[in-house]
Amino acid sequence: MPNYIEPIEKLIRQFTKLPGVGSKTAQRYALTVLSMSEEEAQAFANAVVEAKNNVHVCSVCGNYTDTDPCRICSTRDGSVICVVQEAKDVLAVERIGEYKGVYHVLGGVLNPLKGIGRDDLRLSELFARLTGDVKEVILATDTSAEGEATATYIARFVKQCGIKVTRLAQGISIGSELQYADEVTLSRAFLNRKEI
Numbered sequence: 001m002p003n004y005i006e007p008i009e010k011l012i013r014q015f016t017k018l019p020g021v022g023s024k025t026a027q028r029y030a031l032t033v034l035s036m037s038e039e040e041a042q043a044f045a046n047a048v049v050e051a052k053n054n055v056h057v058c059s060v061c062g063n064y065t066d067t068d069p070c071r072i073c074s075t076r077d078g079s080v081i082c083v084v085q086e087a088k089d090v091l092a093v094e095r096i097g098e099y100k101g102v103y104h105v106l107g108g109v110l111n112p113l114k115g116i117g118r119d120d121l122r123l124s125e126l127f128a129r130l131t132g133d134v135k136e137v138i139l140a141t142d143t144s145a146e147g148e149a150t151a152t153y154i155a156r157f158v159k160q161c162g163i164k165v166t167r168l169a170q171g172i173s174i175g176s177e178l179q180y181a182d183e184v185t186l187s188r189a190f191l192n193r194k195e196i
Contacts (some may be wrong), residue, residue, distance in 0.1 A: 013032045061102060062104060062122050063090050079133055080136045081102055081104050082102070082140050084106065085107075086108070092106065093186065104126045106123065111146045121150075140191075142176070151167055157196050167194060
């Protein structure tokens with residue numbers, strides 16, 4: 001990578017902190033920002049600061065929101081809860097436009113090798129939501145070993161509450177992340193989910 005003056009290098013370093021952004025992409029982003037007009041650059045910076053200041057986690061589901069509870073928790077059918085790993089997975093499911101229930105964002109998956117246990121996830125919040133109104137819990141964690149182990153753990157508890165538990169049907173490739181599934185695959189997986 002060419003040596004740039006310090007302000008450009010600093011901007012490139014900031015962009016490389018984003019997931020999936022390598023040095024060449026960061027360089028391209030930095031140079032794009034520099035080619036913006038003063039107004040465009042200010043609007044970009046303001047959008048980052050405004051999002052950071054105004055977006056927080058919904059106290060009910062754990063999704064990103066600017067209201068509390070979020071719009072989904074406030075307006076949707078609470079009898080079906082779709083459990084996902086991260087907030088980005090809510091966006092993936094919402095893209096298909098077919099799911100009408102609410103969500104629960106775990107904030108990760110069980111992973112003893114990385115020291116992530118039950119207390120590190122939003123499991124107690126999920127279990128507290130399992131009242132008489134809940135008829136089904138859809139487990140939409142990734143198909144990785146950790147995602148499957150987390151789904152199995154949750155399924156055991158939910159079944160003890162007498163609530164139907166389903167898992168997204170296979171079709172989402174093993175080891176892939178939900179956010180990268182195309183709409184057709186994700187839609188088919190939702191339609192063909194099965195009770196576990």
